[in-house]
Amino acid sequence: MTAGDGHAEVVALLHREALFLDEQRWDEWLALYTEDVEYWVPAWKGEHEATADPRREISLIYLNSRARLEERIGRIRSGRSAANLVLARTAHAISNVLIENETAGTVDVRCVCITHIYDPKRRSEFRTVARNALGLVRVGEEWRIRSKKVLVLNDNLRTKLDFYML
């Protein structure tokens, strides 16, 4: 595998993840993650300092297994969560992809993700702007996401925030 091929594969994975979220293909989205995934959305301590220790500081979301993501999908599917009765339409736009560290079986990736969110119930729109850091791992022929850190820049949250808005 050349570095160039690796980059294309990584970008394809990021785009596939975005597509699965945008088309609400939750099972396929979930399958991109390892079971022991660390999914972390830090909170902010100041204008330019995010929380850094999820064990002693508050995060917006901190989940340490795929099962925790699955719970959130179940919550949406149940139709009993008022916050998710009418799901938003989203488009996740991925850019600024940069491969930082690469070994035979792992790769660290940075990117920017701007999620455009349209709420059909309120007929309103907004967006989340995030700088992401992902740790990918080779599982057979595929890349899987073993860690995902989402640094949300506009953290005065509009009513709610969940995985499909990031």
Add this chain to the structure above:
Amino acid sequence: MANRHPSEGGGALTFNKRPGFAYARKGQVVPDRGRTSGDPDMDASDIEALVIDRPEDGVFKVHADVYRSEEIFELEQKYIFEGGWVFLGLDCQAPEPHDFFTTYIGRQSVIVSRDKDGVLHGLINACRHRGALVCHTAAGNAPTHVCPYHAWTYDSAGNNTAITAHDRGAHGAGFDAEDHGLRRIPRFESYRGFLFGSLDPDVPSLEAYLGETTIFIDLVVDQGPDGLELVPGTVHYTYRGNWKLQIENSADIYHFMPTHETLLRIVNARAADDAAAASAYRHRKEGSVTRGSMCFPNGHNAMFGGGDNIQARPLYRELDKLRERVGAVRAKWMLYTRNVLFFPNMQLLENASLQIRVNRPVSASRTDIVTHCIAPRGESDEARELRVRQYEEFFNPSGLATPDDTAIFEDIQAAAGADAVDWNQGYMRGMGTASREPIAEARELGLNPVTSVTGSPSLGDETILHGPIRAWRDRLKAALSSEDRPSLRYGSAAAE
């Protein structure tokens, strides 16, 4: 129609409010004056008519305009948020000399700053020269604050230390006769590190305002031997709904099971897989859990209850030490679920974790919320990790409980589009049992609430909502009855 209050609807509407018009009573139409800094065209009887308060008949209703009228929002800002005590923050947000944080009193930006000698000052965040903001960050450390406009400089006590080219300014005598320091918040007091301020100087002492509810601050501050600390990480959110919907929701036991069904399903499923993972708010059988409520003067209230899974509380690990230090009764109360409102803008909420939630109304239909996780200073890594996970899961707008509440506030606001939605009925559960005699749980803490109720969670008491609404009504009525200036009738709020 026979049993209806005259203003409850039907053909006898005394309310004839039209969008874009100020309140029109008795058929009189008053042209819209637009939003002004003065009083909307309402008087005390208009406020009185918005609340039907007849406990003797088991009737309590609040008109939907209380939640949607921009004129009422103006009155609330002027006479409640900017006309009396509001919570500002904790002294541990500015622990060292020259530390500061900024917040709001109503619409006013303010600074809480610790001076070189360690004394806290409450200051108005506006330069005395041309009124630009002096402090620009949520918090920081600065021995001096320099206004970026003309570089007037203030020390951390708010005193003016430099006026640019003062001696060449050719001022007349009038300028030098004035004090050039930052304006001070007229009243600024602390109860055990909980800082409050009032833009109206003519208010009772903070302790008199808080009354017996200070015990609920004690129940938080005394959880650790060394007091409490803020867990780093501030969470902000905003919703398109009235501020009162949020403070009412936290007191509302009735909504918990239906609104938070998905959370309960999730935590129950986890507990079925792994008993050690049972959360504090796992599903409980009716009968094992109690819930109660108390209303206090000045709009404060407390919802509380025992029988939850206290093993999942961070404090449980220290229970023996806790009992030794604070006694069995207070230790039990520290492990109770407690949602306490310090009217109008602060709540101390403890279930699986402990939160300070501060509301700031932006308009009748928009509210900004700032939240902090608080914890005993220096608690163990294990307890802290449990605390932050349970906090995020329950309280965060990105968690599994709060977003469902907040979405419903927006639904309520959206549904109250016109006068067709007038009097909602959700204020009357518990009226048949609420007592002016303190319940046992109040007596064991030495409290004498205005009303109190206890029962199973399915009682879903709503009399707890009466206290804040009565305080709201009485504060606005008093302000609007006064010819010259508001005389805020603290202490009488719910006592009549």
